[in-house]
Amino acid sequence: MSHNEILESIRKRNPNEPEFLQAAEEVILSIMPVLDRNPAFTKLRILERMLEPERLISFRVTWLDDKGDVQLNRGYRIQMNSAIGPYKGGLRFHPSVTPSVLKFLAFEQIFKNALTGIPMGGAKGGSDFDPKGKSDNEVMKFCQAFMGELARHINHRLDVPAGDIGVGGREIGFLFGAYKKIKNEFTGVLTGKGIGWGGSLIRTEATGYGLIYFAENMLQEKKESIKDKTCLVSGSGNVAQYAIEKIIHLGGKAVTSSDSNGYVYDEAGFTQEKLDFLKDLKNNRRGRIKEYADKYKCVYVDIDSKADHNSLWNIKADCAFPCATQNEINEKDANNLVKNGVKLVGEGANMPTSIDGINVLLANGISYSPGKASNAGGVATSGLEMTQNFMGSNWTREEVDAKLVGIMKNIHDTCLAAAKEYGKPGNYMVGANIAGFLKVAKAMQAQGVI
Secondary structure (H helix, E strand, O other): OOHHHHHHHHHHHOOOOHHHHHHHHHHHHHHHHHHHHOHHHHHOOHHHHHOOOOEEEEEEEEEEOOOOOEEEEEEEEEEEEOOOOOEEEEEEEOOOOOHHHHHHHHHHHHHHHHHHOOOOEEEEEEEOOOOOOOOHHHHHHHHHHHHHHHHHHOEOOOEEEEOEOOEOHHHHHHHHHHHHHHHOOOOOOOOOOOOOOOOOOOOOOHHHHHHHHHHHHHHHOOOOOOOOOEEEEOOOOHHHHHHHHHHHHOOOEEOEEEOOOEEEEOOOOOOHHHHHHHHHHHHHOOOOOHHHHHHHOOEEEEOOOOOOOOHHHHOOOOEEEOOOOOOOEOHHHHHHHHHOOOOEEEOOOOOOEOHHHHHHHHHOOOEEEOHHHHOOHHHHHHHHHHHHHHHOOOOOHHHHHHHHHHHHHHHHHHHHHHHHHOOOOOOHHHHHHHHHHHHHHHHHHHHOOO
């Protein structure tokens, strides 16, 4: 089948799922040379099987709010592929959660997990529940109700969820406590746990740190470094916070951060003191980023949801790190990045750049890394947390960080090697898709038609 025939087949099977179809299209276009070279994969319909979830679980979540009123949400777990290991992928609590969003995330997770070198399959889950504006007691009640159903479908050798948007340390704690109560056992069924009860050092920082480690490898390919580079960062959650922190550590200058209301442009750059304020603002007080601009007297811009571009990406810089959400860089944003001298775009979020935006970046020679490669540090360190849980031991901060540095270097080199082998030297997107696909496809081939 041609890539157009495969795409048409996927569209018919998955109507009204734009996010999933976008993720599928990007991969399909990249791996057609692999299918041409390996006709057995086509005969076994490996790609089509990879695009179909092994299991899609949907369930009702009912819980009582602080007023005693009954609340109703939907819960999901999509177990996409287990060819190379137990299902692994985060839980997202956000009103935007739909089967399409989770299927795209679960599909991306297959490749991301394969690239880490740790035996983990791909999955994703979550709910349309919004933790914002809820009391700790309401979040706990929801998490307990959610886990009351999810516990039927996960365990430490089958499916090990983690956090994602809306699911941080607080939520993981409530979810883990509920699972332990239901199953009457203490196992590593969730990652992102607290230090002292099964968690791993560096896990909190891992996605943001890993993103910048990957970018540093990209720059070193060109005999450069992030030192003295001006960097745009979107988002103000976990990934953005620790990406900014590692930029500071390596001598770069991060000048932006954003939330769903707007963004700040601090021309002087973040310092550790300013970042600590941002962390407290977003993690503890759950405030809006405008407070940062008010305190440090820098530029604040409201985000116009009706605009055809995001002016955050229209600021002069050397590097850009989208760390907020999917499709935050469109074609116009990408052209603005090119116009303003950006030479590297590293994705910290999942699929934050549209296909048209990616094409603009690649056509203009921008070094571009897809999230499945450059934000894999989080799930890689989740895999290290799983390993520590299996062993019943805890590694030091230095040990975990060294392993993370090595994993991101290996992912970088693996992507470059695969891209070169298939005639696309320097194309990290093609390399990531091909390397991830080959690993999973060979495992599926070996295990038969199941």
